[in-house]
Amino acid sequence: MSAPRDFTRNAGSLRNRCGFGITAGSTGALGKGAEFVNAIPFNKPCLTGHELAYVTQSIETGWISGDGAFTKKCQIIMAQQFGVPGVLLTTSCTHALEMAAILLDLGPEDEVIVPAFTFVSTVNAFVLRGAKPVFSDIRPDTLNLDETKLEQLITPRTKAIVPVHYAGVGCEMDGILELGRVHKVAVVEDNAHGLFGKYKGRWLGTLGQLSTQSFHETKNISCGEGGALLINDASYIGRAEIIREKGTNRSRFFRGQVDKYSWVDIGSSYLMSDLLAAFLYAQLEAWQQIQARRRRIWEYYETYLREWAAERGIGRPFVPAHCEQAWHMYYLVLPSLEQRQGLIAHLRQRGILSVFHYLPLHLSPMGQRFGGQPGDCPVTEHVSDRLLRLPFYNDLREPDQAQVVSAIKSFQA
Numbered sequence: 177m178s179a180p181r182d183f184t185r186n187a188g189s190l191r192n193r194c195g196f197g198i199t200a201g202s203t204g205a206l207g208k209g210a211e212f213v214n215a216i217p218f219n220k221p222c223l224t225g226h227e228l229a230y231v232t233q234s235i236e237t238g239w240i241s242g243d244g245a246f247t248k249k250c251q252i253i254m255a256q257q258f259g260v261p262g263v264l265l266t267t268s269c270t271h272a273l274e275m276a277a278i279l280l281d282l283g284p285e286d287e288v289i290v291p292a293f294t295f296v297s298t299v300n301a302f303v304l305r306g307a308k309p310v311f312s313d314i315r316p317d318t319l320n321l322d323e324t325k326l327e328q329l330i331t332p333r334t335k336a337i338v339p340v341h342y343a344g345v346g347c348e349m350d351g352i353l354e355l356g357r358v359h360k361v362a363v364v365e366d367n368a369h370g371l372f373g374k375y376k377g378r379w380l381g382t383l384g385q386l387s388t389q390s391f392h393e394t395k396n397i398s399c400g401e402g403g404a405l406l407i408n409d410a411s412y413i414g415r416a417e418i419i420r421e422k423g424t425n426r427s428r429f430f431r432g433q434v435d436k437y438s439w440v441d442i443g444s445s446y447l448m449s450d451l452l453a454a455f456l457y458a459q460l461e462a463w464q465q466i467q468a469r470r471r472r473i474w475e476y477y478e479t480y481l482r483e484w485a486a487e488r489g490i491g492r493p494f495v496p497a498h499c500e501q502a503w504h505m506y507y508l509v510l511p512s513l514e515q516r517q518g519l520i521a522h523l524r525q526r527g528i529l530s531v532f533h534y535l536p537l538h539l540s541p542m543g544q545r546f547g548g549q550p551g552d553c554p555v556t557e558h559v560s561d562r563l564l565r566l567p568f569y570n571d572l573r574e575p576d577q578a579q580v581v582s583a584i585k586s587f588q589a
């Protein structure tokens with residue numbers, strides 16, 4: 177779709193066009209290009225009101241590459257909100273994870289403990305540095321890294337533990353952080369799902385030495401593709417800026433701290449375009465409204481599916497009392513793979529797109545190259561075959577949710 181010339185004037189029509197059909201990233205269950213006239217997609221991008229106006233402003237400044245005015249605005253708003261020493265926008269959460277791996281000086285002699293139930297970026301970022309992933313199983317309740325299984329996986333080669341706050345519910349960070357302290361192992365939070373969630377009153381993403389954030393289209397706060405590295409240990413900030421700027425001290429040059437910049441370390445091009453930062457800033461400004469909408473959506477599913485699921489032995493999201501979730505997704509865990517696939521097909525026939533989630537990383541071709549075997553992570557293997565995610569996006573209307581709930585309850589296993 178070509179960009180409209182008058183962004184502000186066309187914002188409403190763009191919103192309308194986003195409101196129907198199947199969006200990018202959602203074609204897996206329907207086939208590429210599939211579209212229903214009144215379909216309920218799994219996800220769709222949603223505007224808060226100022227995105228296109230801010231993009232226009234960014235263009236008018238003449239600086240649309242990285243580290244422009246909107247990049248700085250986003251970094252400031254996040255640093256102030258979360259009370260962290262440093263925030264650096266990146267092109268993706270994947271790149272933020274890669275930066276973390278470089279900052280930790282990981283290499284071929286090192287090991288990193290990661291959950292087997294996560295997106296491949298969580299592992300790839302460390303494997304690219306030559307480190308070996310050590311796969312840990314997840315808890316059966318929150319589907320987060322099982323902290324009780326971590327100590328047995330720690331060896332003298334362990335350099336990092338990477339908890340993933342699945343569905344925006346915090347991992348049991350007290351135990352994980354204590355293990356990191358005792359064994360002198362860094363903790364890097366993969367907080368792709370958990371922006372604005374809390375663990376025992378503390379923001380997710382502010383607990384480990386480093387944390388990463390995603391602003392992908394499927395996330396609560398989005399700019400299409402994007403991420404951030406949150407730096408909770410200030411000693412990493414200077415080098416992180418260099419790594420993000422292709423290994424140069426260019427940021428110091430623009431601050432007038434050096435009279436020229438040069439190549440001083442390894443790095444890559446991890447800067448988010450200021451165009452995307454402009455879009456992102458509008459979303460960050462409205463984070464409380466966005467989270468309130470998503471809470472309503474999550475609670476609607478929970479209210480109308482709780483009893484139905486309990487009667488059929490179907491799992492639902494579990495949120496411990498000491499966690500404040502980020503309202504990122506709502507899922508069901510069916511009793512079997514056959515029932516999960518049957519419900520996906522049942523919903524698809526009614527114009528509703530639901531999707532499964534991660535395949536066990538330890539059983540993937542790459543995971544097996546690192547020693548992964550069936551039975552290593554039994555909870556991961558069980559959940560992966562049975563989990564189903566329901567449509568969930570900021571503008572999901574209650575009548576559409578009612579249609580989803582009705583279709584689910586009409587399913588006969």
